[in-house]
Amino acid sequence: MTATTPLRTWQHASAVALAVSAALWAFFVWRAPIDAMQGPIQKILYVHVPVVLGAYLGFFLTALGGGLYLWRREERWDRLAAAAAEVGVLFCTLVLVTGPIWAKGTWGRWWTWDLRLTLTLLLYLVYVSYLLLRSFTEGSERAARFAAVYAIAGLAVIPLNYFAIDLAGGRTVHPENLGRGSLGAGMRAPFALGMLTAVAAFAHLLVRRLEVGALRSERDRREAEAFREEA
């Protein structure tokens, strides 16, 4: 029980933050002007761009958790890594779903091998491989160790992939950054709130998943105790 109490607080806090942020965000998205060139489909960007943040944040936390686990050998860091990976892959899936929807609506193609798309697809593959590695390694300590090494390698490869795809000429299609005045009036608020909502959603999901992890550990510990009593 003691392990979950601080998490509970975070859970409630992030739930509140999420609710407020999401409400404001939805309001501003609804009120945002329809883009002259792209039409209503442009509004999916208010989802797409924020979830990208979640996807990359997730992997960063996975690698961080893994690194801290290898350094400290404390189970809670491995729980962070596992939780961040599951939440992150969810966000990454959303990126890869909302992106093509928007692309089809505006450029007329579901997919192109452009820099950011390819980079995110590769991230997705690394996520999936990470989760499979965790599943298929026997022994939780070994799985934690192997997964940590893989996550660190995966993180190191993200900038390498960026340069690699750039080299292969993948910079072309994806729209450049939406800062610096390219945002029309009424678009700044929904974007900003979208980012905030994404962070709040990520935090909330992460905390809930951490709670599940903590409960599982607790259960394992009690089973071990019970086993010893019997033995």
Added chain:
Amino acid sequence: MSALLRARGLAKRFGPLLALAPLDLELGPGQALAVLGPNGAGKSTLLRLLAGLARPSAGTLEIGPGSASRSRRRRAIGLVGHATFLYPALTTRENLVLTARLYGLDAPAERAQRMLAEEELLAVAERRAGALSRGLAQRAAIARALLHGPQLLLLDEPWTGLDARAAARLSRRLEAEQAAGRALVIVSHDLARVAGLAARALVLVRGRAAWLGPEALGDEKALGDAYAASVNRLEAAA
């Protein structure tokens, strides 16, 4: 006399299964400890923990002086496990030379030659390890473990598969090592052999331990009785 091995609260858990309940253990130079118990009791787990192959779930383990580096700790240990650690595609000699080089020994070829002679393995020196009989492979594994002159010898069922002559030679060798100041931890079902070597015994039943002192290790009969009594007690306590 400083202890070679100090374990405090050493425990190992595999998920919900407690393979080894927290254990305190100390061993000094020239001391031998027998580890006894039924199958699946946690004996091999203990040995692997002491060898540094597996990390303990709880507790501390010190090999050599407290400040010893990882490298020095590993150098101090020789393990004869269930598996031989031999590369089947390499000859017996080549396996020993490889081990000598891995342990940074001077003149690896000479060291290997000497060990082959000492362990009467010259006849099969050029045979591939994969083609060795069980007994010969076991002898090669023992040679491999002793090659770098470890301070602490950990042996898991070392007499398995050995013929009478080889078994006697191993016992003599272990006595000599002990006299030279090496510490031994021997897991074995062969009560007669360990009774002659060890002054103390640890009886493990399902991860829990009981100690037997020198009076129990006088001879095979005494040890057999004490062991049986211990096992019954541990199982009843469960």
Added chain:
Amino acid sequence: MNALVAILWKDLLSEWRSRDRVVAMGVFALLVVIVLYLAAPPGSGPEARAHVPGLLWVAWSFAGVLGLNRAFALELENEALSGLALAPVERGFLFLGKALASFVLLLVVQLASALAFALAFDLDLRPVAGRLALVAALGAAGLCTIGTLFSAIAVRTQYREVMLPLLLLPLLVPVLLGAVRATNALLLEGTLPWPALQLLLVTDGVFAIVSFLSFEVVLDE
């Protein structure tokens, strides 16, 4: 350092005696060259042939993965891997020894298949031979460093044959893109683009460092 050479010698000696890895890799690479030849025969237009250097890297990388899969299989018999884990040597050197062995084997296969390739497609590789060898070596190095690390991991999981390519392929993108870019430029234009070379060098360096340092924890039970 001694340990590195010892491991390298052991792997190459074992391979020399059984020759199973290099034969499997070589046959595989040869098959791919044959398939390429049938799919894009020399007569077909320059567009079809432009992709061929990239496909050569497909052959090489799959052959490489095939070899890497077997690299740790030989450590499983008699728990030889535990024997290595006991050694009082910086485990990174054990990694280097094994990675170098795989590297050497892959180079041999690359050489043989490059010759087959040149023969099939009637290419004169002599003007670019040196630089092509460099690119092949850099690509093989990237593959063998991170591949050896993941092979050590994969061999202790379920579905180990599938696990290695699964873990490896997303991370090989920088190596493959750099190598393909460079190979393309070499074969089609006779130039060696510095950015591609740079990418290969940086990636190889990063992979080597990460693998060297991680091997300590990977070799634990």
